[in-house]
Every structure is written in structure tokens, then in C-alpha cells.
Amino acid sequence: MNADILALRIGLLGLGTVGGGVAEFIQLRSSRLTHLFGCQLQLARVLVREPRKQRSIDLPPELLTTDPGAVLDDPSVAIIVEAMGGEQPALDYMRRALRNGKHLVTANKEVLAKHGPELLALAAQHNVDVYYEASVGGGLPLIGPFKRDLLANQISSVRAIINGTTNYILTRMAEAQVDFAAALREAQALGYAEPDPHNDVSGLDAVYKLAILATLAFHSEVRPDQIYCEGITKLTARDFRFAAEMGYQIKLLAIGHDRAEGIEVRVHPSLVPKAQLLAGVNGVYNAVELDGDLVGRVLLYGRGAGSLPTASAIAGDVIDLARNIRKGISNRTEVTLGPTRRVLPMEDVSTRYYLRLHVADRPGVLADIAAVLGRLQISIAAFIQQEVDAARRSAEIVIVTHRAHEAAIRSALDEFAGLTSVLEVAALLRIEDGS
């Protein structure tokens, strides 16, 4: 090897979808970059659970190990790439790697969202770096832009579609007018949804990613447990039909706003006007729209997951680290957090609402509903009444409100529960028009 080329040994934790892509990059594709960045990447050891498992990449069997120490404590390893997933034992392995003076590259949104500031502080203490571009949006560059390119901006808002599984399901519900369960089955058959889809469809995966993005955008730690979360499981084909009639798409949005009173963070299905860019993000694609005071509105769009797109993000981090190591520097693009700010409770949020109600088919019902809304300062922007179901003696109405407080809407739902004229609140969704 050329004496100017530095050999860098990498310890890989996990050899699944992401780890397999990383191993493929290092073994088969990284040599063409060796002369560009002055380092040759070498896979030292790979931690797995089942070494004999059939895999997408064939590695020499002696590279695989079930002993974490063989990777984390190997003095020849400079960089640990964590692609195992889950909170434990991944978190303990990451702490151990940093304490051992190894740089860390991770795709683990759960650990970063819950323990990011702790790991960054531990890394600084040991003069090593933590990179996590792959943790949000797979191959889509998001962490780098927030850490570096957008740093001069005061970011006022982040609105994102950051879960490909749910975006695929919602796209199919809109296109084919099918209910959630049918769209989920289709996504599972195509491999876009896990056999256990809970983390995706409950919104939890998007919560972890929003915690990471909001922390970077607003320079203040936002924890997952501070983020309001509603998943997509209760959405019905009827709501897609009404939304389309009124000019909206339904998307699972992860939303962060920098408000004078504090940081507003929430994940829930949202009606997005069809004319907006986010409404056109379909299938498994992800997009993050942000507003900065200098840069204006920016949209980052791309494949949010997958073996090679995610390996692309990890490989970019590894190469950046390799350059630093060659130059003998670290903490070059450290994450800077200011004083911890208040995260607003959901009751303090104000937005527009879509309400679908089943009501009794008799005179005075609309007056009852309007009286409740009026008393709570909720003003009606649009109203649709569907044909009466004669057999059930009920009618379906959809109300779209102007901007109102979440606390007021919740009080309205409580009051509706006490009205004999309101048979059921079939749906309550929020409208996000970007204001």
C-alpha cells in the first residue's frame, strides 16, 4: 500500500439490512475512494447474533463474532459502526466504544433520541466523535445540513415526512381508497412494513427522528417523551375521501416550531393542502421542509431507508471521520446545544381542525354544535353535510375550523359527549397549512 494511505480498521455491530450495506461498501466499493480521501477502510470484526445465518453478503467466517469485546476492545479498531438497532445492548456497546477512545458512527435513532446528549458529552470527554447521519432519513442528508450548512440560520419550523412505511400506507389509502388494514397488508407483502409494524404505525419511529431533528434545529434538547404522538391506525377511507374533496392529502407529519413561548413538537396525521410540496411526497419517500431566517424555505427529499441508501449515509460519516483521523483532529463539527428550552404541552398548541361527526337526524342539531364551538371561541371555516342514513336516523357532518386552541377543541369533544344529538366523533384531524 502507498505509504501516504492510512489503513483504518472498522468494527461493525450488526450485519442486517444496514450492516450488510455497510459491509458491502467497505469490502466492494470503498477502494475506488481510497486515493480521494487518503485512507483504506478495512473491516476488522463484525458482531452478530447468529454467525451461521444466510446473509446478503458473504464475508470470511473469521470476521464474524458473537463476542462484543472482540470488536469493542480491539485496540486496532479506530471506528465502531453501530447498525444493530434497539436501545440495549446497543447503548452500552456505544458507551464502551467511546470510553475505549473509538469514534462512533450509528444509525440508531432510538438511542440518539433518548441518549444523544449523553453520548456526545462522553465522546467529547474522550476526544472522539459521534456521527449519526443515518439515524434520520436513511440516505437523505439531514444531520450534516443542520450541523453545518444551516447553522447561521434561526430555524423557525421543521415539517417532515420521515417514516417511509406510513407514507407508503397513506399513499395507498389515498390512491386506492382502501382502509388502513388493507394498505398495511399490502405494505407488508412488499417488504415496506415489518411483520410487527407497531413502531412505524404508532408514530414512535417518527417521534425518535423528530427528537433528533428538533434538538439540532432549535439547539435545545428535545426528548421523545416530550413529543405529542398520534399514529395512523384510526384513519379511514372516508377521511381520505373528504380530505380529497376539500383539496387536501393526509400525511403523517413530524412538526417542530420555534415559538416565543417555547418549542412545539408533535407527530400526527395531518391534512396538507394539495398545492404544497409535502403533499406530493408519496410512497416510501421522505422529505423534510424547514424555514430558516436567512435561507428561506428548504425541502430535502429522498429515500429514507434501505440497505444501500442508509449505507451511503454511514459511509459518508466514516469518510469524514477518516479525513479527520488523517489530519489528527476531532470534534470538528460538534453539536452545540444552548440552554434547555421549554417544550409546550399539546394543550397550548393552536392549529386548524377537521372534525367528522355522526349526529342525530333531527332539527336543532347543528345549532347545538355551533353553540358549543362558539362558546369555546372555535370558528367554523367550512362545513359538509352528507346524506342522511335513514335506517340509523343519523347524518354525517364534517366541520373544518379556523385556527383554534387544542385545549378548546378537547373541551368541545367533552361537551359533544354530553349532547344526545352528537352520536359519535368519528375523526379529529389537524390541518397543517404551513402557517
Ligand SMILES: NC(=O)c1ccc[n+]([C@@H]2O[C@H](COP(=O)([O-])OP(=O)(O)OC[C@H]3O[C@@H](n4cnc5c(N)ncnc54)[C@H](OP(=O)(O)O)[C@@H]3O)[C@@H](O)[C@H]2O)c1
Ligand atoms: N433498515 C433501514 O432501512 C434503516 C434505515 C435507517 C436506519 N436504520 C437503523 O439501523 C439499525 C439497524 O437496522 P436494520 O434494519 O439493519 O436491522 P436488522 O436487519 O434487524 O439487523 C440487525 C443486525 O444486528 C444484529 N444484532 C441485533 N442485536 C444483536 C445483539 N444483541 N448482539 C449481536 N448482534 C445483534 C443482528 O444479528 P443477526 O443477523 O445475527 O440476527 C443483525 O445482523 C436500526 O437502528 C435501525 O433503526 C435502519
